Amino acid sequence: MIGIIFNPKTNKGTSVDRMKHILTVLDEKGVEYIYRESEYAGHSIVLAKELAEQCDILVPSGGDGTVFEVVNGALDADVTFFPLPMGSGNDVCRSLDLQGRTDEELVDILLARKECDYDYWLLNNKYAMLILLSFGIVTDITYRFSIKKDTVKTGYYSTLLKAILTSKPKRYIVKTDSGEREYFADFVSLQNLNISGGGMNICPDALKDDSVLDLVVVNHKNPLRKFLNMLALNSGKLPSQPNVVTERITFAEITPLSGNEMYCLDGELASTEKAVIRMGKKKLRFIQH
Ligand SMILES: [Mg+2]
Structure with a gap:
């Protein structure tokens, strides 16, 4: 049925x-x-x-x-x-x-x-994620679009621009398979898909069924670099930017040093003091074209 x-x-x-x-x-x-x-x-x-x-x-x-x-x-x-x-x-x-x-x-x-496997990842042993878990710019963009009035009044691109302009870099401790590092970043994301936000190509290498997550960290440099990163994002070249770090991982712990911070999980907004993410205990099954 x-x-x-x-x-x-x-x-x-x-x-x-x-x-x-x-x-x-x-x-x-x-x-x-x-x-x-x-x-x-x-x-x-x-x-x-x-x-x-x-x-x-x-x-x-x-x-x-x-x-x-x-x-x-x-x-x-x-x-x-x-x-x-x-x-x-x-x-x-x-x-x-x-x-x-x-x-x-x-x-x-x-x-x-026609069925295919689909990885899912568990956040804090509670929520299953299929697309991404992110802190920073994408969260700010999602937040602005969730305030409907703002979007209607100002339109898509100015809402996007406003989010990029006002988004502030923050400090994070990120623990993965390869160890623990501190970043001062505009954006920290774990990608199960190459795309997010309606087809934006954040990490072309990320695959839904390869049993790894792709970590993307955009280190903060200056406002010009932030704009160059956005342009690179448009052409699917974000990971090769000089201030961007990527890693393929099987687990991650992200601790925002500012304390309780907003994150975006598959487009849903919530906040946490620490995000622990691990692979789900099985592969999901989806029907594809
Ligand atoms: Mg993957």
């Missing part, structure tokens, strides 16, 4: 008609499914837990936040995930070559059921 969990508020409510159409395509093909809509933040975790008892395929339908909730709700269940790209960024869908597909194509891909 297929269990579909739709967040009607995703992408400012603009995906409601698309969801209806996909259900119509499924009906026309005689596909059976259970359909649920989330009603509040965190509700998809509860719905995923329930549906995992009767379904072998779970379909998070929303943005990366919905994928995050559904995966976290059904982490220990024996299910395959097939996310529908209904949000604004859809990084997990991009990693499965699902972004930009028509509704009919998506249904065909679901029914073809």
Whole structure:
């Protein structure tokens, strides 16, 4: 059985008609499914837990936040995930070559059921992460975009620019497979995917199924360097910048020396005094194109 969990508020409510159409395509093909809509933040975790008892395929339908909730709700269940790209960024869908597909194509891909492995990483033994865990600039950008009024008023690029301009470097102790180091950084990120933030190419080498995480540290130099780094990010060349350190790791401990600091986990914002990240105890299964 297929269990579909739709967040009607995703992408400012603009995906409601698309969801209806996909259900119509499924009906026309005689596909059976259970359909649920989330009603509040965190509700998809509860719905995923329930549906995992009767379904072998779970379909998070929303943005990366919905994928995050559904995966976290059904982490220990024996299910395959097939996310529908209904949000604004859809990084997990991009990693499965699902972004930009028509509704009919998506249904065909679901029914073809070509499965792939997908690593997940556990933060502080609590949350499963699929995309990234980051401190610094990306967190500031995500925070600004989460204040909806600000985004509407100022537009995408000025919001981005404002976040970059006002983001302050901080000190972190980072412990990994190779030892412990202190950084004064604009950005510290652990990448399971090469992309984040709706397709920004942060670390081209990062793969979703290679059992390692890619650490990217952007050491702080000066405002000009910060802009050059942003340009490099656009062309997928951030890791080769002179102030950028990368490492492939299997575990990490990030301690912000400023104390409790905001982080971004797959687009969700929270704060912590220490982030400990380890590989999940199994590989997840996803359907890809
Ligand atoms: Mg990887």
